[in-house]
Amino acid sequence: MHGSASIAGIGESTYYKRGESPQTEFQLACIxxxxxxxxxxxxxxxxxxxxxxxxQRNIPVRLAxxxxxxxxxxxxxxxxxxxxxxxxxxxxxxxxxxxGYARHVVVFRALAQGQFGRYGQAAGSGGGGAYMAGPFxxxxxxxxxxxxxxxxLHTARxxxxxxxxxxxxxxxxxxxxxxxxxxxxxxxxxxxxTREAYHASRWIVxxxxxxxxxxxxxGAAAAVVTTTERARDLRxxxxxxxxxxxxxxxxxxxxxxHSLGSAHYRQVGMNLWQQAGCGPQDVDVAQFYENFTGPVxxxxxxxxxxxxxxxxxxxxxxRLIGPEAELPFNTxxxxxxxxxIHGFEMINESVRQIRGDSTCQVANVERALVVAGxxxxxxxxxxxxxxx
Amino acid sequence: xxxxxxxxWALPTLDAANRGxxxxxxxxxxxxxxxxxxxxxxxxxxxxxxxxxxxxxxSAGSGRIESVAVVTQAVHPLLADRVPYAIVLVSVADAPxxxxxxxxxxxxxxxxxxxxxxxxxxxxxxDPRSGADLKIPQWEVVGE
Numbered sequence: 365m366h367g368s369a370s371i372a373g374i375g376e377s378t379y380y381k382r383g384e385s386p387q388t389e390f391q392l393a394c395i396x397x398x399x400x401x402x403x404x405x406x407x408x409x410x411x412x413x414x415x416x417x418x419x420q421r422n423i424p425v426r427l428a429x430x431x432x433x434x435x436x437x438x439x440x441x442x443x444x445x446x447x448x449x450x451x452x453x454x455x456x457x458x459x460x461x462x463x464g465y466a467r468h469v470v471v472f473r474a475l476a477q478g479q480f481g482r483y484g485q486a487a488g489s490g491g492g493g494a495y496m497a498g499p500f501x502x503x504x505x506x507x508x509x510x511x512x513x514x515x516x517l518h519t520a521r522x523x524x525x526x527x528x529x530x531x532x533x534x535x536x537x538x539x540x541x542x543x544x545x546x547x548x549x550x551x552x553x554x555x556x557x558t559r560e561a562y563h564a565s566r567w568i569v570x571x572x573x574x575x576x577x578x579x580x581x582x583g584a585a586a587a588v589v590t591t592t593e594r595a596r597d598l599r600x601x602x603x604x605x606x607x608x609x610x611x612x613x614x615x616x617x618x619x620x621x622h623s624l625g626s627a628h629y630r631q632v633g634m635n636l637w638q639q640a641g642c643g644p645q646d647v648d649v650a651q652f653y654e655n656f657t658g659p660v661x662x663x664x665x666x667x668x669x670x671x672x673x674x675x676x677x678x679x680x681x682x683r684l685i686g687p688e689a690e691l692p693f694n695t696x697x698x699x700x701x702x703x704x705i706h707g708f709e710m711i712n713e714s715v716r717q718i719r720g721d722s723t724c725q726v727a728n729v730e731r732a733l734v735v736a737g738x739x740x741x742x743x744x745x746x747x748x749x750x751x752x
Numbered sequence: 753x754x755x756x757x758x759x760x761w762a763l764p765t766l767d768a769a770n771r772g773x774x775x776x777x778x779x780x781x782x783x784x785x786x787x788x789x790x791x792x793x794x795x796x797x798x799x800x801x802x803x804x805x806x807x808x809x810x811s812a813g814s815g816r817i818e819s820v821a822v823v824t825q826a827v828h829p830l831l832a833d834r835v836p837y838a839i840v841l842v843s844v845a846d847a848p849x850x851x852x853x854x855x856x857x858x859x860x861x862x863x864x865x866x867x868x869x870x871x872x873x874x875x876x877x878x879d880p881r882s883g884a885d886l887k888i889p890q891w892e893v894v895g896e
Contacts, residue, residue: 494762495881501764501774502793503853505888507757508839509827516821517841524819524866567824569839570862624818624841624851 366639367749369458370595370602372468373404373588374712379551379703383478385582393422393474394430396584404588405599406468411588413438413469415457417449418706422474438466442610442744446511447653447699447737450707452744454734455608457589467590473708474584511655512577515739516569519658521625523571526672528661530571532679534562536657537575537700539684544697547723551581552701576657578699585708587715596751603718603732603748607640609633610744618741627662627738629745636745637668642731644668647747649692649717649726650733651710654699659738667735667745687726695724710734714748755875756855756890757834763879763886769794772808777887779872781847783809790847813872815842815891818851822861838864842891852889859893869895 377387377395385392401408412435414424424439438460442452450473457469496504508514522528541557544550557575565574595602613631617623637643644667652660661675669691670678684693696702696713703709714732716722732748755761764774770793772780782794785807789800797804820840826832838861841851856864857873870891877886 495765496762497765498767499793501767501770504762505764505774506839506853506855507761507823507828507831507834507837508853513821513823513839517819517839520821521819521866567822569824570822622851 367592367604367606368462369589370592370604370751371454371587371711371715371748372590372595372598372600372602373400373402373406374586374715375399375401375403376549376585376705376709376712377583379549379581379583379705379709381551382580382582385476385478389474389476389479389582389584390422390426390430392476392582392584393427393472393586396472396474396586397427397431397470400470400472400586400588403600406588408432409434410468411470412436413457413460413466415440415453415460415469415471416473417442417444417453418446418473420473421480438469444740444742446740447655447707448740448743449610450653450711450736450744451608451734451746452610452736452742454587454589454605454711454746455610455744458605458608461589461591467594469589470586471589471711472584472586473706475706476582477580478582512569512572515656515659516572518625518662518739519656520571522658522662522672525625526675528676530563532661532676533571533576533657534559535679535684536654536660537562539679540654540694540698540700542685543695543724544701547696547702550697550702551579552697571658572656575700578655578704581704583703583705585705585712587711592751601719602751603715604751606731606747606749607636608744608746609635609639610742611635612741612743616741618739625662627659627666627743628741629663629666629735629738629743632743632745633667636747640747647691647731647733648729649695649714650735651694651698651713652735653707653710653737654694655737663735663738687724692724692726695722695726707736711746718748718750753857753873753875753890755877755888756857757831757837759877761830761834763877764888766879766882766884774886774888775884776810777874779811779813779844779889781809781811781844781850783807790850792847792850792852809847811844811846811872813844815844815852815870815872817841817864817866817868817870817891818843819866820856820864836861840864840891842870854889854891857890857892864893865896867896868893
């Protein structure tokens with residue numbers, strides 16, 4: 365902890381619209397891992413651990429066999445339901461290499477929703493839709509079926525309590541799209557969004573327009589975590605893991621009706637800043653996982669960047685857009701603009717910012733923050749730093 | 753009362769934890785027999801005193817809308833002719849801390865507001881699989 369581990373290599377597949385990947389999900393995972401290992405200047409024989417998160421079908425033993433590893437000494441996956449574990453996965457790899465359980469751990473996420481079905485679609489409806497069983501009965505019986513529905517209920521309450529207008533949601537979508545215009549990897553590259561087009565787009569579930577919802581994509585991204593000491597001898601400038609936090613404090617809520625109007629990131633924020641010995645004002649560039657725009661407003665507040673009363677102004681007037689923004693935000697385009705790789709594209713973007721080779725490069729980056737999926741808990745965040 | 757989302761929309765699979773809620777015809781919540789804590793959805797353990805002795809509480813069934821969203825894009829074919837419909841989370845007056853999900857009757861979806869006062873009403877349905885008579889709680893707006 366506190367800088368003992370770093371990301372030494374990153375890689376990703378081409379990102380595709382849902383169902384358009386010519387490769388299987390497992391092949392996408394292999395592509396991202398091979399590129400990350402090569403980027404680090406390592407060989408596959410150096411890799412001895414795998415960490416992923418959320419419904420990960422590409423299991424470590426299958427990967428180790430397919431990639432011809434010499435030794436597999438660490439596997440792990442954080443315990444949670446979605447993109448909320450994205451930063452916790454990096455934390456898990458940090459713990460492994462810092463403790464010496466493994467030397468080079470690959471953290472990755474691969475998803476081919478064309479091959480395996482849609483992640484967020486009508487959970488529990490069981491295809492036929494005739495019955496809602498177990499935990500799905502409480503919501504599904506009432507047509508509350510997707511993360512969009514759950515996040516809309518919580519966003520509506522947050523907007524009501526703090527008099528936040530639709531423009532705040534629009535501003536987040538505009539920032540993601542604007543930054544994606546600089547990034548040729550981004551699926552929304554060459555497709556700028558205007559405020560007028562946002563408001564003219566169809567509603568999915570009020571208060572979410574089409575552009576408040578991230579797309580569903582096929583692709584994979586991976587990063588190699590090793591000790592900072594070893595990383596210094598490798599090809600690139602290490603992106604040091606200064607601090608990482610995951611968890612939730614009381615109330616132990618999630619977007620299932622246990623609490624309202626929170627992204628459940630207060631405890632993650634306090635824990636992260638305490639470990640890091642710095643605060644939001646010290647962040648040079650931030651990536652916030654946007655499943656939907658609304659929960660990001662809550663996460664920004666709970667991580668300490670703004671008050672709920674000030675959040676609308678904080679995101680307004682292009683304050684999040686471009687490398688010279690007041691808070692450079694989702695600089696690759698994020699889930700909405702670059703691709704929905706369950707947020708892992710944000711880990712790689714943060715490493716690029718530390719290295720100095722982002723397509724939306726912020727000057728002199730010393731602190732790069734990633735905040736994982738809001739609302740579904742336990743949440744997680746990781747703060748990367750430039751080497752001392 | 754007919755079903756808000758249509759007679760063909762999915763029914764809950766009845767189990768020990770939800771049978772009272774979906775069949776009693778009274779808003780039936782889980783209550784700890786030991787410390788009287790009320791919690792929803794039901795859990796195997798009392799979240800207040802950790803007792804396993806859990807029973808039921810019959811609520812008077814009045815509440816307040818704590819949040820509302822309006823679903824405009826159907827994500828299931830059976831809901832295609834049911835959009836737009838309002839989804840709500842309701843706090844229950846005599847069960848502090850409890851939030852119950854539902855739909856709204858008696859008001860257009862776009863007119864439902866946070867803070868609206870509601871009372872429980874029941875959809876009636878026959879479960880063709882178990883033969884049970886279901887009485888599914890829903891919410892009628894009674895004041896603003």
